[in-house]
Amino acid sequence: MIHVSWLIPALPALAFPLIVFFGKRMPGKGAEIGIVAVAISFVMSLIVMGHFVANGNARPEEAGFTWFDLGGFSLQVSMFVDGLTAVMFCVVTFVSLCVQIYSTAYMHDDRRYTWYFAALSLFTTSMLNLVIANDLIQLLVGWELVGICSYVLVGHWWEDKVNSNAGIKAFITTKTGDIPFLFGIFTLIAATGTSNMHAINLGADQGAIGSGLLFAGALLLFGGAIGKSAQFPLHVWLPDAMAGPTPVSALIHAATMVAAGVYLVGRLFSVFVNAPHFVLLFVGIIAAITMAITALLAMVQDDVKRVLAYSTVSQLAYMVAGLSLPDAVGYTPGLFHLFTHAFFKALLFLAAGSVIHAVHSNNMSEMGGLRRRMPLTFGVFLIGAAALSGIPPLAGFWSKDEIISIAFKSHTYWLFAFTLATAVLTAFYMTRAVLLTFLGEYRGHAEPHEAPLAMAGPMVVLAALSCVAGFLGPTHLFAHWVHFFGEPFLIEPVDYGFAAISLVGAAAGIAVGYGLYRRWRDPDPLRKLGPAYTLLERKYYLDDIYERGLVRSIQYPMADAVDAVDRKVVDGAVNGVGLTARGLGGLLRYLQSGSVQRYAVFLFAGVVILALIFTRVT
C-alpha cells in the first residue's frame, strides 16, 4: 500500500476537474465527487498509517521520477512517506472529509456551490502534495497552490468588497513570506546541488553544508513559515481571512494550510538543528512574541471567528516554539500539538459555524443563551474550548503541557514563562467566548435552531477525537511514529508536577473569565483597561502601519509609473506607428503631382540607374 501512497494526493486531484466539468449536472452538484475522493484517500491514509503503527522504526518510503534535467541539477517529482507524512495524511484527509460533509449543509443554496467543492478538492490535493513531497520545488508547488486556494476560498463571496480585500490581503501577506522562502530554497540548492529534501537533511547532518549557508537557508525558509503560519509580523492576514465561509476557516486556517509552515520546519529540521544556534533562538523569539500578542488580541474580539483565528495563531506559535527548543527535544511535542490542535480547532470552527448559520451573525454581542436552543453545538463547543484551554483528559492538555514542561526542562525559562502565561490567557478568552455565546439570554433577532445532521455528525466525531486523540502522547505512541532521527528520542514519563502547574494556570484563567463574563455587561468589562484596550482593539496599529507605510508608499507610485509607461510607451508606440505612416504618406503624396512629365523624369532616371547597375555589376 505504501508504494502507491501517491494515489492519496492523486484522487482529489482527479476530483477537481471532474467537479469543474461535471459537477453542475450531478444530483449532489459535485459534492459527492469530492467527498468520495477524499473519503477513499482517508481510508488509504489509515492503511499507510497502519504501516507505521506496526513498526515505528520502519524505513520511510521514497520513490520518484526525474521531471527534467538542467545541467547539473535535476528536478524530481518524488514522494517521501515516513511517520510524519502518514500522520499529516490522516489529519488532512480526515478534516477535509469532515469539512466537506459539513459544507453540504452549511453551503446549501450557495451561489457557487459546485465551484466551492472544486476548490476544496484542489486545496486538499495541494496540501497532500505538499506533505508527500520529497523535493523542495514540488513542495513549493503545493505551497503556492494552497495559497491560491486560500485566496479563492476566502474571497468566495467576492461580490462584497470586504471579502475580496481579505482574500488579497491573505495572498499578498503570505506571498511576502514566500520570497525569503524561495531564496532559502535557492540557497539550499546552491549548497547541495539538489532540491531533494532527504538529501539536504543528510547533508546538513553530515556537515556537508557550510554553516553560513545553513544559517541563511534556515532563516530564509523560516520566512516562508512566518508568512504561511501567520507568525509575527505577518500574522495580520489570518483574522481578516475569516471573511470566508466558516468551513473554509476550519479546514484551511485552522487545521491544514497554516500548519504547512510548521510542517516545513519539521520536515527540514536537520537544517535548522545544524545551523548556528541563533536560528533556533530567532525562531523561538518570533514564536514567543506571536503567542503573547495574539492571545491578548483574542481577548477583545467581538466576532467569534476572530477569537478563534487569533487563537489559532497563538497555538501555531506554540508549535513553532516547541520546534525551537534546543537539542530537538521539542520536535515530537510540537508536531503532536499540531496533530491535536487540528482536531479541536476544526471542531471549534465548525461549531462556531453552526452558531453563525443559526443566528446569521458573527458577533457575540448578538448571541447568548444558545445553550438551551442548540444543546449539541454547545456541548461540542465546550469540549473544543476545554481541549484548547488544556483541561485534562482532553487532547489539548497532553500536547500543550508537553511543550510547557519541555520548555522548562530544557532550561529555556523565558519560553517557559511565555507559554505558561499564554496558557492562562487562552483559558481566559475561551471562557469569555463560551459564556458570551451560550450563556445568559439571547440578545439577537433571529430564530436559532440546532444544526442539521450533516453538520452535527462531523462535529460529534471531531469532539470524540478531541477527547481521545490526546492519549497518543502519554502512551508514547505518537513519539514512535514521529520522532527526529538525528537525536535518540527520549521517552519521557509524564511529569505530573508540570501538569499540575499548567492546570492551575488554566483554572485561573477560567475563573477570571467566569467572574467577568458570567453576566452580560455592556460595554465589555475589559474596556476598563483604557488605552491598553484601544491598543488591542486597533491591533497594535500594525494594520495601519502596513497599509500606510508599506502598501500605499509602494502601490501608488508604482501604479503611477505603470500607468505612465502604458500611456506613453505602449500607447505611444502604437500611436507612433500610425503617426509615422501618416507622416510618410504626407511626404510621399507629393510624388503624385499629376504632371506626366514629372513621372517621365523618374522613369528615365530609373532606367539610367538600372542600366548602370546591370552593366557595371555584371
Added chain:
Amino acid sequence: MIAAISSQEIAFSVIAVVGIISALRLVTTKNVVHGALYLVITLAMIGAAYLVMAAEFVAWVQIVIYVGAIVVLLLFALMLTKAPIGREALDNQQRGISALVSLAILAGLVFLVLDAFRTTTFSPLQQTTTAEIGQDLFRHYVAPFEVVSILLLAALIGAIAIARKDES
C-alpha cells in the same frame, strides 16, 4: 584612332555637328515655329547621315516621310492650336532635373559605345540598294509589312475619330 581620317568621316562629322546644334536649338527655342524649322534641319541632317552611310533607301524615305509629311503635320497642328508665337516661356519647372537626366543618359551611352566599338570600322562603299531592301522586305518581312499597313489604317481611322467635331 587618329591614324587615318577618311573623307567620309569628315563629312559625317560635319553633318553630325550641324544636326546636334539644330537639335539643341529645337529644345531650347522660345518660338515654336522656329522649333519646327529646327526640326526640319535636324531631320534633313539625319537623312544626309544615312546617305553617308550608304543606306540610300532609308535616306529618301526619311526625307519624304519625315521632312515632307510629318513636319507639315506638326505645322498644321501648331496653326490649329494657336501656338504661341512670341517670346513666351515654353519650358516647365523641371529644366534642371531634366538636363541632369539627359546628361546622365548621354554619358552612359557614350561610355558604353566607346568602350565597345572604339576600333570597329565599316565601309560605307558597300551600297545597300533599294532592290536589295525590296527583296528582303517582300521575302522575309512580309508579315510585319502587312501588319504595319493595317496599323496605318487603324491610325488613320483613329485620328479621324478622335479629332472629329462632336455632333450632339
Added chain:
Amino acid sequence: MIHLWLPLVFSAALFAIGVYGVLARRNAVLVLMSIELMLNAVNVNLVAFSKSVKTGIAAVGATAAAGQIFALFVITVAAAEIGIGLAIVILIYRNRESINVDEVNLLKW
C-alpha cells in the same frame, strides 16, 4: 572607312537631347517633336549597326539589311503615332483652350 562610334555617338546625343525636350517642354507639340527626335536617333543607331556589324543571322531569319528594314518600320510607326498624337492634342485644345502639358494634372494629390 568610318569608325562605328561616330554614328553611335551622334545617335546618343540626339537621343539625350530628345529626352531633355520631352521632359522640359510645356507645349504638347514641342514634346511630340522631341519624341520624333528620339525615334530618329534610334533609327540612326539601327542603320549604323546594319552597315557595320553583321546582322545577318540566318537562324532567326534576319538578313544583312535587317537594321535598315527595322528603321523603315520605325519610321512608319512613328508616322502613325504622330498622327494620333496630334489628333489628341487638337482635342485637348478644343476642350481646354491650351495645350500646356503641365496644366493637365487632374490626377494629382
